[in-house]
Amino acid sequence: MPAAPPRPGLLDRLITEFDRGLRTVAAANVAARENPAGSHPETVADPAARRHAAALMRVNHAGEIAAQALYHGQALTARNERVRRSLLDAARDETDHLAWCEQRVRELDSRTSLFAPVWYAGSFAIGALAGLAGDRTSLGFVAETEKQVIEHLESHLHELPDDDERSRRIVAQMQADEAKHGSEALEAGGRELPGFVQRLMRGTARIMTRTAYRI
Numbered sequence: 001m002p003a004a005p006p007r008p009g010l011l012d013r014l015i016t017e018f019d020r021g022l023r024t025v026a027a028a029n030v031a032a033r034e035n036p037a038g039s040h041p042e043t044v045a046d047p048a049a050r051r052h053a054a055a056l057m058r059v060n061h062a063g064e065i066a067a068q069a070l071y072h073g074q075a076l077t078a079r080n081e082r083v084r085r086s087l088l089d090a091a092r093d094e095t096d097h098l099a100w101c102e103q104r105v106r107e108l109d110s111r112t113s114l115f116a117p118v119w120y121a122g123s124f125a126i127g128a129l130a131g132l133a134g135d136r137t138s139l140g141f142v143a144e145t146e147k148q149v150i151e152h153l154e155s156h157l158h159e160l161p162d163d164d165e166r167s168r169r170i171v172a173q174m175q176a177d178e179a180k181h182g183s184e185a186l187e188a189g190g191r192e193l194p195g196f197v198q199r200l201m202r203g204t205a206r207i208m209t210r211t212a213y214r215i
Contacts, residue, residue, distance in 0.1 A: 028099075029098045029102060031095065032096060033096050036100065036170050037167075037170055049161040050109065053164050053167055057101050058112055059156075059213050062115070062119050062208060063149065065119045066120070066122075066208065068094050068123075070123045070126060072127065074128070076128055076131065077131030077138075079134070083188065090184075093177050100170045104166060127141075139186070139189055140186075141193060142181060143185040143190045143192075144193050145182075146178045146182030150182070
């Protein structure tokens with residue numbers, strides 16, 4: 001059996017991650033899977049409802065920017081190659097979410113968050129620190145993050161306009177994917193995070209959510 005190729009050096013990996021970050025924030029992301037909204041017609045006509053739906057989907061887009069960064073940061077500092085690959089696989093699912101949310105925001109005649117580079121840089125640093133704490137802690141961080149994201153998406157399903165079926169289909173598929181990522185992280189050995197870390201994560205997410213809703 002041929003030997004596995006050597007892992008790239010730190011400088012090469014940092015260059016790769018910078019390129020990934022730049023493409024995530026500045027380039028048009030393309031989904032590998034079909035948009036869950038499919039061919040369902042646009043049904044949100046009320047201007048106020050459209051603005052609210054667009055703001056919620058902008059928040060979700062910002063969350064997906066952060067998710068990409070977290071996974072990439074964790075993959076950079078992961079110690080086990082299998083864990084690193086699983087993180088990058090999950091990040092690819094998040095790319096679909098990113099593309100779907102961006103498309104929906106544009107459909108609602110709005111824009112994504114102006115703070116996208118900030119969300120990415122901050123989340124990447126947090127992800128890298130989580131990875132440095134060890135693979136089991138990093139996987140536990142994934143599980144807790146996805147748990148909180150699922151709760152957040154559930155709240156959006158209640159907040160979205162009743163007639164916004166296109167956004168609802170996207171959010172529901174995102175919720176299913178996040179549940180899968182969280183379960184896989186626990187099955188891979190993720191350990192539960194301390195309560196104060198969970199509370200800190202919720203507080204940080206709340207700041208991002210409130211800011212991205214408006215800006």
